[in-house]
Amino acid sequence: METPTLEVRNLVKHYADVEAVKGISFAIRPGTCFGLLGPNGAGKTTTIEVVEGILPETSGEILYKGTPRGESFTREAGIQLQNTELPMYLTVEETLDTFRNLYTRRAGREALIAACRLEEILKRDNRKISGGQKQRLLLAMALANDPDLIFLDEPTTGLDPQARRHLWEIVDTLKKEGKTVVLTTHYMDEAQTLCDEIAIMDHGRIIAMGETDALLAAHCKGSSILLPGTTREESFAALSTPWFRLPDGRISIQTEDTNRSLNELVAMGIDLSGIVVMPQTLEDLFLKLTGNALRT
Numbered sequence: 001m002e003t004p005t006l007e008v009r010n011l012v013k014h015y016a017d018v019e020a021v022k023g024i025s026f027a028i029r030p031g032t033c034f035g036l037l038g039p040n041g042a043g044k045t046t047t048i049e050v051v052e053g054i055l056p057e058t059s060g061e062i063l064y065k066g067t068p069r070g071e072s073f074t075r076e077a078g079i080q081l082q083n084t085e086l087p088m089y090l091t092v093e094e095t096l097d098t099f100r101n102l103y104t105r106r107a108g109r110e111a112l113i114a115a116c117r118l119e120e121i122l123k124r125d126n127r128k129i130s131g132g133q134k135q136r137l138l139l140a141m142a143l144a145n146d147p148d149l150i151f152l153d154e155p156t157t158g159l160d161p162q163a164r165r166h167l168w169e170i171v172d173t174l175k176k177e178g179k180t181v182v183l184t185t186h187y188m189d190e191a192q193t194l195c196d197e198i199a200i201m202d203h204g205r206i207i208a209m210g211e212t213d214a215l216l217a218a219h220c221k222g223s224s225i226l227l228p229g230t231t232r233e234e235s236f237a238a239l240s241t242p243w244f245r246l247p248d249g250r251i252s253i254q255t256e257d258t259n260r261s262l263n264e265l266v267a268m269g270i271d272l273s274g275i276v277v278m279p280q281t282l283e284d285l286f287l288k289l290t291g292n293a294l295r296t
């Protein structure tokens with residue numbers, strides 16, 4: 001088997017009074033995008049920050065291209081952190097140049113500007129760029145050393161749909177160039193679009209992992225039935241399938257036998273006005289496994 005770009009073996013991370021990561025293992029193949037998903041507090045950021053070398057591990061092994069992380073990891077990894085503050089009083093161009101000059105191995109300046117679509121905002125002060133533009137600049141900074149391995153921690157949180165898609169296109173191009181990407185996200189559509197493999201974390205453990213398509217094929221064969229939020233929760237006591245209340249108030253019923261579930265609802269006397277029936281997605285798998293609605 002090809003040597004993984006990154007391999008994590010039995011990683012444990014404790015803070016003073018919290019066991020944030022409780023022994024997780026995964027391997028990421030070169031040129032793929034690996035998604036780390038999970039509800040708030042699952043341990044994703046802790047995992048990614050330990051792997052990046054920002055936090056020390058409590059125990060476990062982390063291998064980069066088959067050996068413990070060393071100088072080559074520092075040289076070849078690119079990190080886009082969550083909530084990074086940009087230097088004030090610098091323009092986008094000055095910020096990017098400053099970052100590129102930190103490295104001996106560098107991405108081509110013009111290629112970087114084009115890849116992250118910064119042409120239009122180069123002369124603009126960092127304080128005067130939009131959220132999507134800031135994310136693109138942060139991505140350019142993470143790519144300044146022409147990394148082989150790129151960490152993106154919730155890169156599209158808070159962005160509008162167009163800006164998110166913009167960032168997806170950039171990630172897709174990185175993959176096509178053979179780069180390996182580690183992504184944490186709360187957006188299941190994002191994971192489904194970008195990730196070749198995903199791991200779902202909850203309470204510091206990986207509760208499901210595999211190729212995205214295979215996970216979907218194995219776990220999302222059925223339908224998701226959505227009922228309006230006005231339906232009373234007590235009504236569902238007799239349902240034979242799992243159900244959840246979504247953040248928007250609607251009830252989501254997960255079923256592999258749509259006809260049977262609809263018949264059950266009718267037999268229970270539930271008003272089916274406004275019902276929606278959809279094929280299951282990664283979001284339904286996530287709900288089924290964690291019982292947690294995602295932050296939106």
Ligand SMILES: Nc1ncnc2c1ncn2[C@@H]1O[C@H](COP(=O)(O)OP(=O)(O)OP(=O)(O)O)[C@@H](O)[C@H]1O
Nearest residue numbers: 015016018020038039040041042043044045046047
């Ligand atoms: N510096 C810290 N000191 C103590 N506990 C921490 C610290 N950072 C995180 N934790 C705790 O560790 C657990 C995992 O947190 P972490 O931020 O890794 O989760 P996450 O999956 O990234 O969550 P989110 O989606 O909200 O970013 C949580 O219980 C959190 O409160």
